[in-house]
Amino acid sequence: MSLSLFSIAFIGVIGLLGIGFYGLMICRNLIKIVIALQILVKAALLGLIAAGNLNGQINLSQSMALTVIVADTIVAVMGIALGVQIRRRIGTLDVHELSSLKG
Amino acid sequence: MLFGSLIIVILIFAIEAILAKQLITSALWLAGVSALCSVLFFLCGAQLVAVVELSVGAGLVTVLFVFAISVAGDDTLDATPVPPRSLIAILVAFFILLMGWFIMPISSSPVSAISNPPLAEVLWQERGLDLIVQVVLIFSGVLGLLGLLAEIKPPLDASMAGEVGAHRQRDLHALESQISNSQEAGQ
Numbered sequence A: 001m002s003l004s005l006f007s008i009a010f011i012g013v014i015g016l017l018g019i020g021f022y023g024l025m026i027c028r029n030l031i032k033i034v035i036a037l038q039i040l041v042k043a044a045l046l047g048l049i050a051a052g053n054l055n056g057q058i059n060l061s062q063s064m065a066l067t068v069i070v071a072d073t074i075v076a077v078m079g080i081a082l083g084v085q086i087r088r089r090i091g092t093l094d095v096h097e098l099s100s101l102k103g
Numbered sequence B: 001m002l003f004g005s006l007i008i009v010i011l012i013f014a015i016e017a018i019l020a021k022q023l024i025t026s027a028l029w030l031a032g033v034s035a036l037c038s039v040l041f042f043l044c045g046a047q048l049v050a051v052v053e054l055s056v057g058a059g060l061v062t063v064l065f066v067f068a069i070s071v072a073g074d075d076t077l078d079a080t081p082v083p084p085r086s087l088i089a090i091l092v093a094f095f096i097l098l099m100g101w102f103i104m105p106i107s108s109s110p111v112s113a114i115s116n117p118p119l120a121e122v123l124w125q126e127r128g129l130d131l132i133v134q135v136v137l138i139f140s141g142v143l144g145l146l147g148l149l150a151e152i153k154p155p156l157d158a159s160m161a162g163e164v165g166a167h168r169q170r171d172l173h174a175l176e177s178q179i180s181n182s183q184e185a186g187q
Helices: A005-026 A030-055 A058-089 A095-099 B002-019 B023-043 B047-072 B085-107 B119-126 B128-149 B160-186
Strands: none
Touching: A005 A030, A005 B002, A005 B085, A030 A058, A030 A095, A030 B002, A030 B023, A030 B047, A058 B047, A058 B119, A058 B128, B002 B023, B023 B047, B119 B128
């Protein structure tokens, strides 16, 4: 069975999404969670570009992908800044410890 | 063949990024994923996105991660996940099957090319609202980052004028004691 180019790209998208979700559920470190989110966004970008290529509208998908890249970078920057501040104030990056804080 | 092998390498890099024991290693594997994704985008014909992804995803974000890790440090990486691993694996497998069921039929039926206007026209005319949202996002992101990274100063004890006056008084006393010390040393 020979797979087309797009089938291979979509297998990559599904794999990256699976790895990203696995990382989101398994990681307890805030910065690692942002890294898992980045992997999820890479999957979304790859899916967007592959779908645009498949549809013959690569320019439309490129303009959408640019928006996704900007939003993703802002999310990463804010997540990192939040992590640094939480580490400074509370002294931990473990989300389980953070959620069990009282008061 | 090149496409398939690139996808396999990207998946391996992503797994390594999730399973790495050190945060800095994880960030470097993520930079590798970004760089290889930009090669894939280039092969798909999205040259502009490939360039932006390479410079922003593999460059800027990696630098930010390295900065944050050097400030915050590595810890709790060996902590066990809150839900059991078997449950997570089952959920992810179910999710992958569901995604495959939805996505794979699409890939087998390519649509014939419709009108494909030039990128500049799409970006500046059809998706003009997106650009405005991007500008707003960048501004809000920069402002949020400045607010989050700012050092918190303790509140002033008195009014601003009082604080400045007290500071000058302290300086004056220090100067006077310095002069009297030098006069005593001269005598």
